[in-house]
Amino acid sequence: MNRRQFLNAGALLSLTLANRRTLAAPGDIVLGQSAPLSGPAKDLGIEMRDGALLWFNYVNARGGVGGRNIRLETLDDGYEPERTKANTDAFVKKNVAALFGYVGTPTSLAAKPIFEQANLPFIAPFTGAEALRSPNHPLIFNIRASYFEETEHLVQHFWDLFQRKFAVVYQNDAYGQAGLNGVVKALGSRGAKVVATATVERNSANVEAALKAILPASPDLVVIVSTYGTAAAFIKQARAMGSPASFASISFVGPTSLANALGKDKTGVMVSQVVPLKGVGIFSEFARMLPAGTAVTPVALEGFIAAKVMTDVLKRANGPDGLLTALNNTNVDVGGYRVKFSPGNHAGSKYVDLSMLRSDGSWAV
The missing domain is CATH 3.40.50.2300 (Response regulator)
Known part of the structure; x- marks a missing residue:
């Protein structure tokens, strides 16, 4: 067996193991998120988490996925890689279904050896770094543009x-x-x-x-x-x-x-x-679901989109195929924003727009 065959065989084994382990446990479907909830970057983690929770709570109030609630567990890392490592170790020990919505490049890269060792899917990180995209990684699924x-x-x-x-x-x-x-x-x-x-x-x-x-x-x-x-x-x-x-x-x-x-x-x-700030259904849906007086923010909208895609995946993974099979066969439009994965391409979207701040704090897009 040559080196390429060996690596391919190892990747296939990792996928098989991860596919088997994910949704087998009864009870809530638990997703682990490490994000800054304190410190100078805390707004990023709070908005990403809250946008995702807005959708997950909506789904859970209507019966969840196959009668199971989606539970997002978020641990604070302060946007510091060493804390992210500790959080990721904790999620592996809890046997979470997947890691979801991590915030940051250095923090995501710190988690990478841990989720690789655990064969744990790493979904919708809030980062566009090439190090998490190229070459295509069997466990990493990016929803946003690079x-x-x-x-x-x-x-x-x-x-x-x-x-x-x-x-x-x-x-x-x-x-x-x-x-x-x-x-x-x-x-x-x-x-x-x-x-x-x-x-x-x-x-x-x-x-x-x-x-x-x-x-x-x-x-x-x-x-x-x-x-x-x-x-x-x-x-x-x-x-x-x-x-x-x-x-x-x-x-x-x-x-x-x-x-x-x-x-x-x-x-x-x-x-x-990397998310649409006007003119499409996902923006309008998100705005309608926000509590009265809460403004739309791009980071929270990204969390909301990621949660909708994650829910679609979980619904399809609730049968015999497993989470990774469902992820690798994703092609979903969540309201004018399409995310598509295949086994050879885990870059779900290339959507990019430009925006400019006005004097009143609004965005011209």
């Missing part, structure tokens, strides 16, 4: 506006590197290069060094690959220092929280979105 696809849309938009000097401020971890790589790739296909780069630390709003590295290059556009607190700190200070640059980020920034953190400096900031 960071490469998001940064390509951003670069194309500003390139069409004849802006050529692009700078990148990126988080000093796997998430930031993924975003930087996306911008570099998009510019490279146009024969251009990034004019300046700078790193910022995860869960920090210390941006002074980044400002000193970026502003002297006089960029037309600064792409910020971080979470909302860091991005807001950089934009506010850059504008206070007189920078005429445009500013943009990708969806993981936490668009609603970014708008709130920017205050009067929000106008004109652009964010790529």
Whole structure:
């Protein structure tokens, strides 16, 4: 047996074991989620969880899946990889059906060796990193578009506006590197290069060094690959220092929280979105189901979409085929947003749109 045959045989065994173990236990169908519920990135975890719970609670109130409730157990990791590892170990010991809706690239990558060892499906992580997409992984199922696809849309938009000097401020971890790589790739296909780069630390709003590295290059556009607190700190200070640059980020920034953190400096900031913010059924359905006075946020909507897809999978997996078989045969439209998986392609959607903040905090899309 050669190496390729050996690896293929191992993958097949993993799939078989995972397929057998998932929905066999009676009682609730338990999904494990590690996400930041505290710390500077907490809005991302809370919104992702609450969006998913909105749909799961709706399903459970109507009999669940085959009479079984879907129970989402969320453990706080503060957006720190070591805590994510501990949470994932705990979920494996509980024999959860799957891991669902993890938040972040460095945290998801920290969980990867653990869910691989446990043959546990890893579904709908809130990250677009290539490290969780390429090559196609038998246990990882991505519902959202990739960071490469998001940064390509951003670069194309500003390139069409004849802006050529692009700078990148990126988080000093796997998430930031993924975003930087996306911008570099998009510019490279146009024969251009990034004019300046700078790193910022995860869960920090210390941006002074980044400002000193970026502003002297006089960029037309600064792409910020971080979470909302860091991005807001950089934009506010850059504008206070007189920078005429445009500013943009990708969806993981936490668009609603970014708008709130920017205050009067929000106008004109652009964010790529991986869920539809107008004009389709899923947006309207989500808005109707929210408690009165609650605004739609893109992150919560992503959680809601992921939960609808997860429910479709669970309904089909409730028979003899098993969870992985159902996942690998997914082709579902959840209201104008289609998610499709096959055994060779676990990138469920390529949907990307661009949005720009207005002075009143609303999004122009």
